[in-house]
Amino acid sequence: MITGNPHVSVTRRYRFSAAHRLHVDHLPDDVNQKIFGKCNNPNGHGHDYTVFVTVTGGVDPHTGFLTDHDALDHVVQEKVVARFDHQHLNYDPVFGKMVTTGENLAKFIWGELVESIAPAQLEKIGLIETRDNYFEYRGERQNTKM
Numbered sequence: 257m258i259t260g261n262p263h264v265s266v267t268r269r270y271r272f273s274a275a276h277r278l279h280v281d282h283l284p285d286d287v288n289q290k291i292f293g294k295c296n297n298p299n300g301h302g303h304d305y306t307v308f309v310t311v312t313g314g315v316d317p318h319t320g321f322l323t324d325h326d327a328l329d330h331v332v333q334e335k336v337v338a339r340f341d342h343q344h345l346n347y348d349p350v351f352g353k354m355v356t357t358g359e360n361l362a363k364f365i366w367g368e369l370v371e372s373i374a375p376a377q378l379e380k381i382g383l384i385e386t387r388d389n390y391f392e393y394r395g396e397r398q399n400t401k402m
């Protein structure tokens with residue numbers, strides 16, 4: 257049984273490299289160019305993404321851990337890293353109708369993980385896209401009772 261201060265959090269870092277193109281299909285090319293600038297380059301471009309997965313919950317009194325790091329790593333590897341690493345994000349089905357911005361990527365990663373990391377709870381997704389672009393997303397939790 258896990259008890260203790262529910263406000264402890266742990267953040268693990270993951271990485272993947274992927275290509276994308278910021279583009280809205282139903283808008284004219286000149287409008288896309290105006291909105292997205294060089295990120296609208298037809299050939300796409302790549303990023304080395306860094307994902308920070310922050311989980312919160314009680315500390316197990318026996319192990320002293322909030323979460324099983326190996327189990328968390330396995331889930332993130334399977335649902336995020338393996339899915340996107342060395343892929344073109346625009347060809348992933350989830351981005352069929354959604355622009356491959358850091359905002360949307362962070363929200364999608366939250367949705368993939370939020371139900372998969374019990375008994376800990378997801379607190380935040382952080383996503384570094386470039387040196388100057390960092391995104392954070394805190395979505396709805398399935399169970400807010402801690």
Ligand SMILES: [Zn+2]
Nearest residue numbers: 276295301303
């Ligand atoms: Zn980009």
